[in-house]
Amino acid sequence: MVTDKRDEHLSEAQLQAYLDKDAALDRKWADKHLGNCPHCRQALSTYKQLYRGLADEAGFMLSANFVNSVTARVEAEKNYRFDHLENGLMVLLGLVALASILVFTDWSSALMEYFRSGSISLVPSFVKDLPLLSEGRWHLVLFALLALSAVGLVDKMLVQMRHR
Template structure:
């Protein structure tokens, strides 16, 4: 006949006083079975030690002391710094200077005539017969688009930094 040992859960429940199995049955098995008696002894020592443990108490200001030691979140950077604008303008000027130096300027004569024709378009847009209204609406559209970009796209990129 095979001996059925008590499980560790059954032994722990017995020590807790929550054993669904009959108390007498468990006690008899522990006295008769050396393997279960050994496991019972280990758990009994553990339970005695746990009952003697006063527990671990945190001080009332523990959370605030931990939070005070955490590094502070970095402040958001200013969107544009003066040095960034200066570097950008300097780069554009250097690019234009390099183009003028290395490329024949006569190639751009056609471009210059087209730009001059745009000047007449600008004059007609700013004429007092309603062209200024179109120009103003275009400017407002650009401002609205820039505001939407700043509100919707920029916060996501600030979180990534």
């Protein structure tokens, strides 16, 4: 790009290369030429002024509380994400719980028995009527309790992450 035509004025490319300190330009020759050539000195001076103008920062100002505004937005976005994560987890667990209940219990016959007897307040007898418990499958109850504990733990972790 920076050609070296020694018998002519510095080209636009050479003038820019001179100010960019481009190693491809023969700087000694350029200095010598600039020393003898007012035309090129003037062109270089215009470029120098242009370069100063290009580096001028006037008008490039952010507000004084920019950093705090960004931090506040990051926190808000983080909370928004956690809210969604937490809500999604809750919905998922709700569905799992519903599916488990439907799989492991015989709700239809248990409810029918209740409506027949009309004694909805008798919770212990309701529990006793559930096929799951009456059949002695306590390990499933234990599993459910462990699952609930795991949910509690995950929720706690989410809360901790949010605070951090």
